[in-house]
Each structure stands twice: as structure tokens, then as C-alpha cells.
Amino acid sequence: MSALFNRLRRPSARLFSLTLLVLIVPVCLRAALGWSTPLGYLSDLAIGSLLIVLLHRRAWWLALPVLLFWGLLAVATAELVSAVGRLPTPSDIHYLIDPQFVENSTGGGLAHPALGLTLLLALLFWLLTQVTARGTPNPALPRALWSAPLVLFAAHWGVQNLWPSEADPWRAYNLPHQLMASEVADLQIRAEEWLDGDVEEPAPAMTGLTDVDLNGQKLLAAPAQARNVLIIALEGIPGAYIRANRVAIGSHYQEDLMPNLSRWAERGMNTPDYVLHTHQTIRGLYAMLCGDYDKLNNGTPKGVEMLTLNERNQACLPAQLREHGFSTHYLQGAGLRFMAKDKIMPHIGFDVTHGLEWFTNSNYLEFPWGKDDKAFFEGALDYVGQLKKQKKPWMLTLLTVGTHQPYSAPEDYLERYETPKQAAVGYLDDALEQFLSGLERQGVLKDTLVVITSDESHGIDGVRLASSWGFNLTLAPEHEQLPRLNKGVYGHVDLSTSILDYFDLPVPSALSGRSLFRDYDTGREIMSFTNGKLRYHNGQGIFAECDMPRRCRYYESAGFIAESATYKGNYSGHPARQIAARANALDLSLLRTPLNHRYQFGSTNVIPLQAQINNDWADNLIGAQYLEMPKGSHTRVRLTVRSVDPQQTAYIQLKAKEFEQDVQIGLPSEMVATPEQPLQMNFSFDNPQERKAFSFHLLGYGLGAVEVTDFSVVTELPGQEDLFEEVPEDETAQSS
Template sequence: MNTLRGWLQRPYARLITLIGLLMVVPLCLRLALGWANPLGYLSDLGIGSLLLVLLYRRAWWLALPVLVLWGLINVASAELVSAVGRLPNVSDLHYLIDPQFIENSTGGGFAQPWLAAALLLALLVWLATLWLGRSTPAPRLPRKTWAAPLLLLIGHWGAQHLQPSDDDEWRLYNLPHQLLAASVGEVQTRAEEWLEDDGIDDLPPQMAGLTQLDLDGQPLLSAPGRARNVMIITLEGIPGAYIAANREALHSRYQENLMPKLSRWAERGMNTPDYVLHSHQTIRGLYAMLCGDYDKLDNGTPKGVEMLTQSERNQACLPAQLHNHGFATHYLQGAGLRFMAKDKIMPHIGFDTTLGLEWFTNASYLDFPWGKDDKAFFEGALDYVGQLKKQKKPWMLTLLTVGTHQPYSAPDDYLERYDTAKQAAVGYLDDAIDQFLSDLERQGVLKDTLVVITSDESHGIDGVRLASSWGFNLMLAPEQAQLPKVKTGVYGHVDLATSILDYFALPIPDALSGRSLLRNYDTGREIMSFTNGKLRYHDGQGTLTDCDFQQRCRNYASDGFIADRATFKGQYGGFRARQIAARATALDHSLLRTPLNQHYQFGSPAIIPLQAQIKDDWADNLIGAQYLEMPKGSHTRVRLTVRSVDPQQDAYILLKAKELEQDVPLGLPDEMRVTADQPLVMDFSFDNPQSRKAFSFHLLGYGLGAVEVSDFSVVTETPGQDEPQEESAEDTAAHSS
């Protein structure tokens, strides 16, 4: 003990322990998590050495807050990459250290607890050197030491520009370096815009290749499909790499066989290996699938929510089209419906029946925070199909699982068989869907039903190129002998609605875009995606463009979109890069030119049972007002009416707001009592001095009874604008649903 105390009192102990905290621990983290890339090590050394020269010999009260924040950044990065396969942004730091989110999404703890322990220990040792050596001045660093961070960061920049890597961002950067590079990139882009200000940015982008309906291909079937019904099975977060036929077709080096049973089913159907997911988030994936249009290629208001303000474009969506042609249309998911307003969006796009977690009466096998576990879900879904079979009308059924969402719960025997809970959850889903498909075959459903199995988004795979955009489409059709086992060409979620209407030889509205999976095309096609913070565009002529957070674009020679490898051709910024962004912006505005002056109504006459206590801000939300966009300089008005349904029971209501999951204070009471005789009626507003994206309202309640949220309207407008004539809550609810 005396030896350790003596060492900590030495003049250079403070420097050595600070090096351990700022450089050794991050390098060990990168090595332990398999994020090995020379540029990543260079990034850690560059930022670590920069903090070292800035904080060494500084007062403890000045250095300590910076080091604590830096430690939280490291923990947040490891947690978010472990959970969803992406590097966080600044707002995610609040999200990931939120105790409630940690409890719900990580099962009550960190995915990498050793990292937090190592950082804390290193910080305490550094503090001990300060205390024990307080009477001994720390020696100065040589002046040339200040050049080390600069040389390291310049070296990183030079390597990325001379021979850029398309590896995952967390392999190439740590978070402070990424934010620094993004800021430099933004300044550079603005300078380029100023230098090139000759009017060329006013030229509209070419959009026909991304938005047109293309039915010029040769049909695979000589006659309309024989199926009477159609079923779309949407698996939460599953990437295309989990299907063996896809890995083989694209010569993928990823060989982990997590879904062998679904892969065997894929051998009996038509697979589309080069299948693109256009964005993250379930509601965006469902919109693209069912409505034949790209959802927002950023964090703006989901188009499904925007569509609630319209009464024409929704009629072109697949459920509405099939309903108009005599199908009974049904939507069933294993989670609650109100979050992300699916209780309103699904009926609005044409589903006759929309059901969620509350429909299921069969017991669950797991206590899963987000909803029904996959085995129990598919058992309930099988009963639902049995009810549909008794009907005389043909039917469409869309299913959505939730079991492969973090925290990736699975039964104990699965957790024992797999290395991680995520793998165990995928294995549990594989067994569940295999049993479901086998039961459908045994009951004869596959003989008269077109079954499409796909995913809403991809939870990514560490180290697999473009895994966040890699989806899958497995089609099981009665006339399987006429269809290829591997469908060549590039397709994506925007093609699904067109493909199903084409299968039945039904008229396809011009409002839909994309191609039909049931046709062969002689030429390539344009397609886009926005995942993991990267905007990607394939021109259909052998070039994939990848634009990163620095607003720099790189071209790769790639016949298709999804590929295990691609040859780097060059990089650029300026006008060409802005044209890629302009295409994405034009797609974002396919429904609404502006988010201003849209009257969103999230209330309804539905009776909502309350829980005895609030467990989670996300799962317990009573309304679907999530991920809204509010432009800079605008003004937002909110009106709500909540009443208790039971005269004998009081309800207690809280209203929270979050922007990118970070709490935003609205100055509202922490808790509001509501009775049947005294409903809660509120009308408030707030300014938006800066643009807001991913702005969510969380209306929470607890008690022994139930409530009715008859009105929850949100309007964002220009300040000083005359207030429009108010609709009644009933009229507005009817308009929105």
C-alpha cells in the first residue's frame, strides 16, 4: 500500500494516469469490441492526446466535468452501437443515460458494464494522484507535445481523403472526432455554396427515375396470380444477411446462420437478395411498403402521420386498393397501437380492421416490455387466420412482430445456446415463424395465399457492409414453379405495393412508384436509402454514391446496391453532393411541401385503460404524436381534452415533450388530476427558435380506471398568423381517421 501511495505521489503519476484514462482505455475498448481499424485507433489517439494537452495541469474542478462527460460519451457510444448498430449523436447521450430507457432497452443494465467500471476506476486513480501529489507541481509538457493531436487528426483526415474507408463510422471515429469533423464539413459546404453561387443550385433535381411507376419489365407470370388472399409478415429489424440464399447470391463473407429454418423456407420461395430498406423506424418502413413511396430520408415527421391530413393519397395505398377490389383488409401487430399513431394511420390507409396487443388473449411465454413475444404472437396470428378462412371474401393480412427489438428477450434455454441475447431472440423468432408457416401449410393456407415475408428495418450487423440498408423479400406463391428462386435486380420497400397489385393484375395507381418484383427488367434503376446517418443513392448504371455526415460523397463501382465489396472511384462535394441531397429533399416533400399549418389530431373517442403506475414514457404513451417536425422560427399550438371514464375513479395525467428523446421543458404541472366531471382541458403554445426534428409528445396517465383523450391537436404555424377556425374534437378526429 505504501508503495502504491508513493508511486501516486510521483510528479509524472498525474500524466501517466491521465494517459491511461484518455488513451489506453479507449484503445482497449476498440480492441475488445472488435472495432479494429487503423483509422479508429488514430481517432482515439488524436482526441485523447488533444484532451491530454488541454486538461493536464488544469485545476481539478475544471478538468473533472470534462472527463466525466468524455466518459459518458464512451459509454453511450458502446451502448448504442451494441443496441442498434450506429454511433450516437449528442442528443442520444441524454437518451442512453436516461434510467428509464436503460431499464427498458437494456434489461436494467449496460451492455458493456466493464467499460463503465474501467472508466470510473481510471478516473478515481487520476483523482488520487491529484490529491496525493497536491503539494508537488506537475512537470510541464514540452511545447512540441501540442503538435501531436494536430498531426494525428490531420493524418486521419488525409487517410480518409486519399483512400477513404466505407467501414462503419464507429470503427473510423470516436464521437468527439465525428462531431468535430461534421462541423468542419458544414463550414466547408457553406463555403463551397458561397463560392459556387451562380444559380446552379436553383436547378430542380432529376426525380423521374426515383418517383415514376415502372411496369415496362417482362412479366414472370403469364396470367394473374392464382392466390385468393395475401399475407405480409413483417419481422422486426431482421437484415437480409440472415437468409442463407441472400448471402450466397451476393457472395457475402458473413456466414453466421442465425435463421436456418427461415432460410430453408427461402429455398422454397422467390428471394430478392439485393433488397433495399430505405430508412430506420417501423412506421417509416410500413409506410414505404404499403404506400409505394419513400418515407422521410431524415428525421422529419413520418409521412404516415402527414398522410392523416390528406384524403386522396391514402387511397392509393395497398390496403385501400385491395379493399376497393373486394378484399377484407386486416392489420395485426404484437405491440400497442397508439405509439407512432398506428391506431390512426392504419385505418386511414385502408385497413378495415386494425388490432394490436389488446386483441391477444393467449398467454405469453415471456414478459417482454414492448409487447407479445414472437411464439405467442404467431400462435395468436394463427387463430386470426383461422377466423379469416371462415369468411367468404378474400383477405389481406399484415402482421408485425416486435420480439427482435432490444432488449432482445428470449427464454432461458435460448440464452444458454447463443452468445448474446440478440442472437437468442433471433433464434427464438426463427423457430416461431417456422412453426407458423408449417401450420399454415398444414391448414392449406399456402395453396391459396400469396405470402410475403420481409422486415420493417434492419438492426444491422457489426462489420457487414450496408447491413443497415439490407432487407429481404421472400415470396411464397401458389405458382412457385413459374418463379425463380433468386430474383435478380435491385428492389426495395417502395416496390412492394406495386408488386402485389401486379400479381393480382389489378390496376396500379399512378401515385405509386417503383417496379414490380413479378417482372424482369433489362435496365437498372435509381434507388435511395438513409440509414446510420448516411444517404445512399444508386444511379442504376453501376455507381453507388455514399454521402456521410461531413456532407462529402464517395462513388463506388457497384452493379447493385447491396454488395459485400465495392471499388472506390472517387469523392466530391459541392454542387454534385448537394444534388444528391436535393433528390432526398424532393422525396421528403412528396406529400407536404411544408410542415407548417398542418392540423394534426391525435385524439379519438377510444377508451384507454390505465395502469396502476407509469413504467415507461414510450410504451405507456396514450397518444401517437411522435417525431414531428417544427421549422425554425415557427410557433406551435397544442390543445388537449382528457376525461376519466369511470365516475368512481380519478386519473392522473402527465404531459412530457422530447426532442430526439431529450426532455424539453414546457412549463406544465408535473401531475394533473382528472375526473369524469372535471376533465383536463388545456391550450398552450411555444416558439421554435431553432428547427426541431423528432419532437415527441408523451401523454402519460395512471390510475385504476380508464380515460378518453377526445382531443390532442397540434398546429405549427408562422408567428402572428391569424388563428384558423377551430374544428370540434369530434370533427377533427373523424377527419384524421
């Protein structure tokens, strides 16, 4: 024992333990995770050697917080890549270190628990050597080692610039290195722009992105045989899960997680090069149902912005079909209030909007967001049966939630698949098969245009552009006349135009995009913003991928989604600014500024309370999520919550989050509301820096139910406080 103690006291033991922690373990973990690339190992060595140089002679109490944060980033990176197939961005750091968010997102478990355990053991070993050798001086490192980080970083930079890798970012970078590289590149670009001086950038041409294009040759010569429309949006499913898409793109990805859907795809028209423009369900639904790009950044979703407008919403697909005699219906397997779908869906033209409250059938498994996929599709089949009884043609949009984090599946599926995510996808595939077969038995497929797609993509590790790769499977009565593979580049922005074109209905000029039911002999412009990268295809064989806002790489690529593309070079300056300008112009298609718009998220709906709050997201009582607040602005909020049950007290919490991380703005920890004395609040806060993805979470528990009759939010510049009528001073928050 004494011999071991003496060995631990040696300076070499401390250096070895630090080297083990920051160099050897990360390299081994990279190999174990399957992220092996020369650039990735080079990045790990560069960051590890930098930590050794910086921390070797530091006091343990100074080095420990740095190492804890570094280790937490490593765990968070593995979890995010596993969950959604992307590397964290700086904005993600806020919530990746939030224990509550991690618990809600992972269901209380980690995808790679061994990684965290290995890092923890290595950290404890390092700490043991530090404590054991207290008072023993640490010799200086050889001077030659001080140059090692610089040489390694320079080598990585040289390889990336001379022979750029198309590998996923997490395969080519250690996260701290990637963040550092981005900051250095931004500084370089700012310096270039400063040297160029003030340059007035001409407005970019936008018609290719914003106009309706019906110049293609129609695929169907005769009028539509379908009288109804069914749109099925599958939560998070990428295009690579469809076998026909993989073959058409030439993808190396061969996991067959959705064999049933792939078999159905052989009976319909597939669009392999199908682009998802953004992340988040509400943004995907807006693009497909309203024929417009949602924000190509993290600004306020356009569906929320549209609540302040009473004209553009009439151009959305549900409103257009309703105008032409369809009854329009929306049904999802989760509660409607999150992301304000209870308000947005009726506003864009749905006659009937239902969420979790509509279902009377029981779940097959517990799932925090709502209905598991099997239970959802069983209910949806009953819903279609009810629609069949009416004389009017109908439109029904369905949204599943079972493949949302945390992924849930029955035990037998969890035993058959390697990960819960794969098991959830397999469970969805079987549930969808039963639903489609049920539609066929009922004769629905004979007179209904069925479009199966996804709201967003949860990504796939190692598959290029998987976060932007969607799918569109169209099952039409005229399936024999339609091609099995629809050539050309399409995306969610085309869906509304396509369905109106199928029925030979007029397409409003406010919509944009092409028709999936036409054959075009020219390329088209299209954009997406996923995984923190802005992507643009010019329709003429050039694909650009930009780290926002002014640094791009460009490739030769016939289409948008491709297994690989030929790297042509980097650019900043005018070409990069033009791409950013296009994205900015698309972002402003509804509102020119996020300032001075009053959002009202309250309603007279009666909301049943639960005995306790289980989830800040699924249990939210209002839809004020992912708002944008400019730098230097001032935000004011007013709310009224009333318990509707006599002699029952409702306990209310109001939380603010930015990128899912709690933000302290001086709110009470808990408040109460009764029938006689409603909770009334009127508060405000400043925005010294720009806020994006800012969410309010109004939570309640107790007996009975409540009404949130007012939840008003307005953001303005100081001095413009006349948009709210004055609230009496005695209307203050009540706290328990």
C-alpha cells in the first residue's frame, strides 16, 4: 500500500493521470463511438495537449472546474449526436448542461452511459494523484511540448483547407476545437470586412425562392381522381429510412428500420431529393401547409407571427381547400397548446383541430408527450371512418409524436433493436403499416390523395445532410400514371402548391414553390437551415454550405441531397453575404421586425390540471415558445389565470427559458389562483442582448381546471410602451 502511495506522489503520476484523462481516454472513446477519422484524432490530440500545457502546474482546485466542464461537454456531445445527429452549437451549451433538460430529453437515461463513467473514473484518478501529491512541486514540462498544441492545430487547419473533409463535424472535430475554429474564422471575416470598408450590398434576386413555378409538364393529363386529402407527418423521420430513396441517392446507409414503409413506397411516387428546411415541428408544419420558408434562424416561428395577420393565413392550404368545399381537420397525438398549435391550426384554415384530448382509446405504453404511435393510428383510423360518412370532401392532417425524444417503445421492441431510438422507429413502422392497411380495407385509398412525409429529421450518424433529408411518399388513385421516382429537387415549401395543382385549383401568388405533379427541365433554388448551417443550392449545379453568417464552402452537386459532392473551394465576402441576404429576406416574408407586435396566447379554453407537474414541455399551459427579442428591446407580459372550480385552488408556476435553459427574470417560484381571486400579473424585463428561442412555460397543478384568459407578450424599444393598455397597479402577482 505504501509503495502505491509513493508512486502516486511522484510528479510523473500526476502528469500521467492528466494525460490519461484528456488525451488517451478521448482517443479511445472516439474509436469506441465509431467516430474514427484522422482529423478527429488530430483534433482530440490538439485539445488534449493544450489542456496538459495549461493545467499541468495549476492548483487542483483551479484545474478541476475546467476539467469538469470539458468532460460534461464530451458527454453532452455524444448524447446530442446520438439523439439528433448533430454537434452542439454555442447556443446549445446553455441547455446541454441543464440537468432538467437532459433528464426530459433522455427519459432519465443516457445513450452512452459508459462514456460518462469512463471520464468520471479517469477524473477521480487524476484527482487522487493531485491530493496524494499535495506539497510536492510539479516540474515544468519540456519546452518542446509547449509547441505541440500549436503544431497540431496548424496541421488540422492545413488539412481542412487543402483537403477539406466531408465527414460529419463530430468526426472531424473535438467540440472545444470546433467552437474555437468558428470564432477564429469569424474574427478573420470581420477583419476582412473592416478592411473592405462599408459596402452597400445589392438586394439578391428572390424570385426563384419565393414565386410559384407551374411551368413544368403535368404528370397527370386527366383531372384528379381523388376527392380527399390525407397528409401524414411522421415525427423526425429522415428520408434515408425509405429504401427507394437510399438506392436513388446511392447512400451507403443500409439500416432498414422502416421495411413496411419502404414496401408501401414501391406502390407510390417517391421524391428522393426532398429537402426539410428547418428543425422543429411547428416550423415544418408551417412550411408544408402554408407554402413558405419558416425562419432560417432561431427567430419567432412564422406560425406564431401569422397569428397577428388576417390575410396571409388565407393562402395556406387548409384555408384554400376549405374555400373550395373541403372540410378541414387536424389531429395530433400530443396536447395542442405547446408551440401554440391550438391557435395556429384554426387560424390557417382547419375547421376542426384536435390533440390528445380527442382520444378515448388507451395507450399501449407510457409516453410523456401523449399517444404512442400504435394507439394514435388506431384512433386516427376511427377518425377517418367518421369523415367517410360525410358527403363533403375532406382534408385531414395527422402528426405523430412517438419518435420524439425521449424515445419510447414496448419491451419486445427494445429487445430487438440496439437503441431506444431505433426501437421507436420500428414501432412507428409497424403502427403505420396497420393504419395504411386499414385505409386500404376501408377503400379510402381509392378516392384519397395520401401524402406521407415528416415534420423534421432527427438525423443519422454518418449520413451526409441527414438533418435536411426529408421524404415525400405520395399514394394517389392514379399511381400507375405517376413515376416511382420523382426526379428533381423539392421540399416542404412545395407541398401546398402541389396539392392545389393536383386538384387543378388556383394557386395563390402568396405561396411559393413547384408542383410535385409536374416535370421540370430546369433546376431550382432551394434553402435549408439545420444543424446550425445555412445551405443553398442555386439550381445550376452549385451547393453552398455556410456557417452563419458569412463563411461558406461550395461544392459541385447536381441536386441538394447527395451521397457526396465535389468540393470546389471556400468563399466569404460578397457571395456569402448574398446567401445570408436571401435567408434574411425569406425570414421577413411575414413581419419586417419582431418589434411592436402583441402576441396573445390566452384563451377561454378550460384546461384540466394534473396532481403534479411532470414535464416543463408537455405540461405547458400556453404556447409562447421560441420567441425572438432584439438586442436593446424591452418585453412586457400580462397574464390572467383563474381556477374554474369552486373552492379549488390552482398552484401556478411560470418559468422562462432560452434555448431550453432556465432564465432568471425575477418571477416568483409559485403562485395561486382561485375562482374569487384570479392570478393576475403584469411584469417586464430588458433584453440587453438578443434573445432567440425564448420560451415561457406556464405550469399548473392541483384539483380541477383553470382558464388562462390572458397571456399577452409584446416586445418594443424603450419609449414605445403604448401598445398595452394600462393595468391597475394593484394587479400584482400572488405568491404562496
